[in-house]
Amino acid sequence: MTTVISASGLQKRFGRTVALDGLDLEVTAGEVHGFLGPNGAGKSTTIRILLGLARASGGTATLFGQDPWKHAGELHRRVAYVPGDVSLWPNLTGGEAIDLLARLRGGTRDKGDYTARKQRLLDAFQFDPRKKGRAYSKGNRQKVALIAAFATPAELYVLDEPTSGLDPLMEQVFNREIARVSAEGATVLLSSHILSEVEELCDRVSIIRSGKTVESGTLAELRHLTRTEIAFATDGIEPTALAAEIDGIPDAHDLIIDHGRVSFTVDSDRVASVLPDLARLDVRGLTVSPPSLEELFLRHYGDELTARAAEPMEGARA
């Protein structure tokens, strides 16, 4: 499989701020790759480096095997980009901006094809192209960039939080477009904070935090990293005895006995090993909840929160 995006040990400093601190990212051809991380984690910065708009302070990044800083012009022929914060030209209408961006990308050579694609997107996104730049709402500005990106064929779509500001109906339209370009064989790098979007669209995800990659893999692989929750009714069994029983199971963690229900977690690949013990206890009302991605994300985002909360205290001690 060919690698479309490859970054290793990527570093970026802005003065004393370290935005990227050894980031790794691997995206292979044809996949829809989710790019996740808390605010300020470095997603937009990574994307800018990949597009040759910013230069890495260290590490390497390649796009289609080439250095994006040196070969920006050629590489951009193959890429469509939707920035995280779309600004428009105040004296250009939305329709003019769409045409301009498509022409710059060289995607309008087949005029009939382009016009048909554009018209289909204008209808799908219910977009009025006649207004001047500043008169558009946030969601409508976003649509300009999305329509311009999807109206021209590209090998790689780089989308930085593309659905921020879109209403749920428009998100559906967006999802359909991603499915379409993906079916046509294009690669997509999608930075997002919206878990349902990532779950629905992405084949693989990379999660970054403070400029470093902390997880990367298929959704199924990542699910394995989380624990499955097992719960059942106490059903008259004496709690202290029960607790002792479960403490005896080596794979069980995080035991809670509350309101007549017992719950604990098990590493997802160890679920089968606890079943004999449960059978022995003859438990009633058993539920086994598969790990949610939400939990996984919150674990990574949450550590960040804890780390941040800890900072001022360390400062105070120092």
Place this chain on the structure above:
Amino acid sequence: MSTLATLLRQRLRRDRLQLALWIVGTALLAYTSVAAVADTYGDESERNQILQVATASRTILVFRGTPNGTDLGAFVFFELFAWLALMGGLMSTFLVTRHTRAEEEQSRAEFIAATPAGRVKPTVATLVHGVLANLVLGALVALAFIAGGLDAEGSWVTGAAMAATGIAFVAIGLFAAQLFRTSRGANGAGVAAVVGAYLLRGIGDAAGTPSDDLLHVTPAWPSWLSPIGWGQATGAYVENSLAPLALSLGVSAVLVAIVFALQAVRDQGASLLPGRNGRASASWALSGSFGLAWRLNVSTLIAWAVGAAVAGITASSLSGLIDELAGDAPQVVDTLQAALGGGATLEQAFIATFFGIIGVLAACCAVQVAIRARQEEAHGTAEQVLATPVPRTRWLLEYWFVGVIVIVVVLAAAWLAGLAGTAASDTPDDLVSLITQAALAQLPVSLVFLGVTLLVFAYLPRWTIVLAWVLLGVAAILGTFGPLLGAPDWMLDLSPFTHSPVPAGDDTDWSGGLWMIGIGLATAALAVVSMRRRELAAGG
């Protein structure tokens, strides 16, 4: 009340450097000009003669005011007031737009409007801020004139006239901010109002009725439509009448009342003049990054080209009048020639002076094109263009190219208008070649400013706007006022404008121009090449 104080403090804080520069700069200009005028025209008989020349030739009054006797104070007021009021007016309208429509457009105003400060108090705070700035400006100009040795009462009347005129422009700026949806629109309307007020009183003054001794002019009615004209009507240092300022303040009060009435009924972010819809798809002209750079600059270009054309036609029609004057009052022509200096003929001197101003206009226009590149970058729209196959170097090169076209168009507008004005002359052929030379002579200095601004953009992107205007402003003041202010030669030589070729028929020395073309091309080339190594620098 405390929210108002907070808003006002925020405004003062944000503007402290900019306003201080503007106010102190204007006061310093006033101070040095008084000294220079007192030095050059210290003698009453000299003032007598120059006033007669001005009154007889009329067109000079467009750029000065109405003569009001030979008293030194009245003479200084005649020479300087309209200029100073123009600066105060621009300061006021920019100040107002910055804190009203620009904030609303960026939807920062929405944060504020959602706090207890509400929608209206920010406008009140801006009004108070603008009034304060103008009071300080008026007081400093008065003190500058007193320090320059002029009569105190007349100086305070001048200061009051400055303040009242500026306050009128604060009100006009607030009104424009209600009308237009974008800060560009509001700023454009504000500048048009200030320049319009300047020209209205120029026309009224030039069309006024002179006294028999040619030392006084009673302005015609157009001057009474202009806040700057009302300021002039105080007759500072002679009549010292504050009554005309009541007009300024009265009109301001009415406008402010309308502004608050509008603000009370309109939505946050909305405007009185609705934004118009445009084309659904781009025309062939917007076919690429060059088309975009052109499109973003063309409206600015038209405004500057119209200004240059007005200056061009004034220059050549004025030269025609000199011929008439030479028959009527030859001694006056001699004096004027001596004042303008050198062995050049009067016509040459006039054309050179006026086209010198046109050169400043062309340089301003070129600098604006280069600054537009920075605005595109800071605003985030350049990022979208540069994420397409357009290379950074080509992108900047295209801005340079648009800059060159803009310079050529501005100078050509002045040149063509100048040619149209030669009809009044007895010797149109000489004048035509003179005007052609004068227009060509402005090309090099504009190229220098275009190249230097692009170079600043390439190396210090966040400083582009400030540095470009400061460099241009200092150089233009040195180049146009420097000789009048008696600045030393080494200082004058620092200004590129000093090195523009002076049209003198066959004797014209083009060497300074050739050097500057070289510098202009070299700086631009360096800037474009440097873009290879340059990352995008976001706004801030």
